[in-house]
Amino acid sequence: MTSMSYWYEQLTKIKGNEQMSPMAQSNVLWRDFLDSNDLSVEDFWMLMVLWIFEAEFC
Numbered sequence: 001m002t003s004m005s006y007w008y009e010q011l012t013k014i015k016g017n018e019q020m021s022p023m024a025q026s027n028v029l030w031r032d033f034l035d036s037n038d039l040s041v042e043d044f045w046m047l048m049v050l051w052i053f054e055a056e057f058c
Contacts, residue, residue, distance in 0.1 A: 007044075011051045 007047050008051065011047070
């Protein structure tokens with residue numbers, strides 16, 4: 001099972017890649033999430049909240 005830290009790292013890589021458009025970023029994220037099916041829905045949304053919080057407040 002893929003850990004939440006792996007997904008957080010992937011989100012951070014996507015967020016840090018300024019050459020990717022927001023649409024491409026979300027497509028990569030959702031494709032990877034749906035393909036792996038390792039995270040529960042609750043874990044995925046918890047991870048998204050943490051990622052957004054970091055983007056806004058850190």
